[in-house]
Every structure is written in structure tokens, then in C-alpha cells.
Amino acid sequence: MSSIDLSQYEAEVAAAEAEVTRIREANAELAEAYRGDPSEGAREILRRGAASLAAARDRVEAARVALKLAQATGSPHGLLAREGVVAGSLAVAIPAGSSSGERARLIEAALSAELTGVARDLGVVLAAPAERYTRERPGRDAEGRTILDVSGHVEGDVLMPAVSRSAKNARRS
Template identity: 85%
Template sequence: MSSIDLSQYEADVAAAEAEVARIREENARLAEDYRLDPSADAHEILRRGAASLAAARDRLEAARVALKLAQTTGSAHGLLAKDGRVTGSVAVAVPPGTSSGERARIVEEALGAELTRVAREIGVVLAAPAERYTRERPGRDAEGRTILDVAGHVEGDVLMPAVTRSAKNARRG
């Protein structure tokens, strides 16, 4: 992969880091305002700030994973295993109006073999179907595909999904 291609991934990481720093500064000001006026409205603003920071951190982690994938595989999508964790992403074509069963089949087809291979590489087995390891990113890629972030962590000799059901539902809603 050329350095020109990597420069976009590096720029994405830098932009995500800057956004996290900006939101942290803004949240520090909001926290100070809340200490001075602990009203319900101020608390709600502080809560939204925390949610914004969490979303920005998620985007930063996704940008870092994409950069690492680009460096190691030459692609923006794939899986990485390190320190008992599996992270990565996969792009899938999910037509509008697809049922949840059909969606699960599409994800299994696109991700199942690769996830199983990575699990075997680190000496564990999967604890759940491939779809349980995914969380949908907002929007679509340039080709109109749905991007799914993939996350898992090792517990004993099993790879457990590291994506909570509530996080998945929040993204879809």
C-alpha cells in the first residue's frame, strides 16, 4: 500500500484525536458549569456531552483500527487479533427491507469464516454467531455498503462478543 493511501487513514486518526480533545475541553467547561448550577437542565447537557465523548472515542478507535488494517492487510476492512481482543470491520451489502434473519445470514456469509480463522489463530472458539460480534456504523461507504465494526474478547478458551445488545440497538434506532 502506498503512503498516499495511508495518509488518508492517518488524517482520519488525527481528526478523530482532535475531536476527542475538543469534546473533552468542552465537557470540562460543562462540568464546571454544572458544579456552579446543578440543575436538571445542566445535568442533561452534561449527560449529552458524555455521550458525545463516547461516540467520538468510538470513531477514534475505528479510525485507529482502519489505519492498522491498512498497514497490515492493505485494506480498510478485515480483522486483527491482539492481547486477547479481536477488532476490525467488514463491509456488507444489506438491501433495504432485509429481514433480521436474512441480515444474520449475510453477515455470517461475509464474516463467519474470517472470524473463525482469527479465533483459531489465537487458540479459542467462537461463543456466538458472527452477527453478535458486530455493531453497525452510521451511514454507508462509497459503494453503498453497510460497515460493521467487529469486536470480541477472550474469556478462557472462548471468544466472546464485545458488542453489547444495547449499543447495537442504539445504533439502529
């Protein structure tokens, strides 16, 4: 893969990190304002700021994983396993109007073999079906595919999904 291609991923990492810095500075100002006026409205604004910061940190991690995958495989999609953590992304063509069962089958078909291979490399087994390790990103890629973030962590000799049900449901609604 050429450095021109990698520069896009490096720029995405830099932009995501800059966004985290911007949100942190804004949250610091909000916290200072809250100290002067500890009202319920100000507290709600602080909560929203914290949620924005968490989402921005997720984008930084996704951008870093995409960069590492691009460096290693030439594609922004795939799985990386390091220190008991599995992270990556997957692009799946899911037709509009698909039932949840059909959606799960498509994700299982696209992810199962690769996720099982990563688990085997880590010396662990999967704790759940492949779909449980995914969280859908908003929107579609340029080819109209659904992008899914894949996340898991090792507990003992089992690879556990690292995507909460509430996080998955928040993306779908």
C-alpha cells in the same frame, strides 16, 4: 500500499483525536458550569457530553484499527487480534428491505470464516454466531455497502462478543 493511501487513514486518526480533545475541553467547561449551578438540566447536558465523548473515542479506535489494517492488508476492512481483543470492520452488501434473518445470513456468510480463523489463531472458540460480534455504523460506504464494526474479547478459552445489545439496537433505530 503507498504512503499517499495511508495518509488518508492517518488524517482520519488525527481528526478523530482532535475531536476527542475538543469534546473533552467542552465537557470540562460544562462540568465547571455544573459546579456553579447543579440543576437537573445541567446534569442532562453533562450526560450528553459524556455520551458524545464515548462516541468520539469509538471513532478514534475505529480509525486506528482502519489504519493498522490498511498498513497490514491494504484494505480498511478486516480483523486484527491482539492481547485477547479482536477488532475490525466489515463491508457487506445488504439489500434494502432485507428481513432480519436474511441480514443475519449475509453477515454470517461474510464474517464467519475470518472470525473463526482469528479465534483459532488466538486458541479460543466462538461463543456466539458471527452477527453478535458486529455493530452497524450509520450510513453506507461509497459502494452502498453497510459497514459493521466487529469486536470481541477473550474470556478463558472463549471469544465473547464485545458489542452490547443496547449498543446494537441504538444504531438500528
